[in-house]
Amino acid sequence: MHELHEREVLEKLRELNAKRVLIQTPEGLKKEAQYLADFLEKNGIESLISGDINYGACDPADREAKMLGCDALIHLGHSYMALNLEVPMIFIPAFAKVDVVKALSKNLGEIKKLGKKIALVTTVQHIRELNKAKEFLEKEGFEVKVGKGDGRVSFPGQVLGCNFSAAKVEAEGVLFIGAGYFHPVGVALATKKPTLAINPYSGDAIWVDKEAERFIRKRWAQIAKAYDAKKFGVITSTKKGQLRLGEARKIVKLLKEHGKDAQLIVMNHISYQALEGFDFDAYVVVACPRVPIDDVENWRKPVLTPRELEILLGLREDYEFDEITGGKRVQDEPMGISLKLPKSL
Numbered sequence: 001m002h003e004l005h006e007r008e009v010l011e012k013l014r015e016l017n018a019k020r021v022l023i024q025t026p027e028g029l030k031k032e033a034q035y036l037a038d039f040l041e042k043n044g045i046e047s048l049i050s051g052d053i054n055y056g057a058c059d060p061a062d063r064e065a066k067m068l069g070c071d072a073l074i075h076l077g078h079s080y081m082a083l084n085l086e087v088p089m090i091f092i093p094a095f096a097k098v099d100v101v102k103a104l105s106k107n108l109g110e111i112k113k114l115g116k117k118i119a120l121v122t123t124v125q126h127i128r129e130l131n132k133a134k135e136f137l138e139k140e141g142f143e144v145k146v147g148k149g150d151g152r153v154s155f156p157g158q159v160l161g162c163n164f165s166a167a168k169v170e171a172e173g174v175l176f177i178g179a180g181y182f183h184p185v186g187v188a189l190a191t192k193k194p195t196l197a198i199n200p201y202s203g204d205a206i207w208v209d210k211e212a213e214r215f216i217r218k219r220w221a222q223i224a225k226a227y228d229a230k231k232f233g234v235i236t237s238t239k240k241g242q243l244r245l246g247e248a249r250k251i252v253k254l255l256k257e258h259g260k261d262a263q264l265i266v267m268n269h270i271s272y273q274a275l276e277g278f279d280f281d282a283y284v285v286v287a288c289p290r291v292p293i294d295d296v297e298n299w300r301k302p303v304l305t306p307r308e309l310e311i312l313l314g315l316r317e318d319y320e321f322d323e324i325t326g327g328k329r330v331q332d333e334p335m336g337i338s339l340k341l342p343k344s345l
């Protein structure tokens, strides 16, 4: 069971004088959400669990919490993202309990191939281990840079699937700690530097440059499929951290200037299934950049990111990953649970 800090949560809720809360959870923490709801109920706080799928801090259910008369929203599994909230929100990030130094030590030979000056990044799950990893690498003679990142991330060195600002520091190569391909491929594409991914669970090290090339080839094929498209659906999401309305409008304008038909579509959860029946030849997703990429197999029409559309229209030559940037980061977030209040409170 993941650490929930339930006593600390209860204390914060009591400070807020909260009588009813909504708990939001990603797929992997549903049991924890149940446990927390049970604990809070026993302590006199009515607890509702949101059954909707939640992918990130970009998707807070604060509007729903307000509608349900909840005094606070508890968001499990992700760290704080700067958003305009409607109710107080308690973030309980999920930190993995795995020793990252062991995997680094096993792969020192590969890490040395990155050069002496390296950028170090990870996802929120391993962020608490980042300092330990940095100290270990420095003892081994590396100059380690941990980028602060912009206002979309909570911690120095943290990357999201839509934001690699913390990786953009002066370094010869980038060392990513974490599992999966999406983040390190994004890092390699965003920095254009050699990127080594170390999986702290398996202890494996993977050079992601080949994977990044494969990724670009697939995306070029998607761009080619949209070549003859005349009618475009331009989609943005009503999820607060994915709503890019201004940019979506610009894309509509751009398409029209290039002689295409374009219509703005707004939806909460973006899936091709929900779009079936519309008469568009292709889509541009101006929301979470993972949607047109991770889910591409399920789309029967070509689906592009805004940067890919620019390639299609001949406005850009080099492939660029679609990122959602934040403003300047003003302060470091506490590593444990954090309470964020709406601006009006």
Ligand code: SF4
Pocket: 055, 056, 057, 058, 059, 160, 161, 162, 163, 241, 242, 287, 288, 289, 290, 324
């Ligand atoms: S990658 Fe997508 S789901 Fe993850 S934080 Fe960014 S917008 Fe949200």
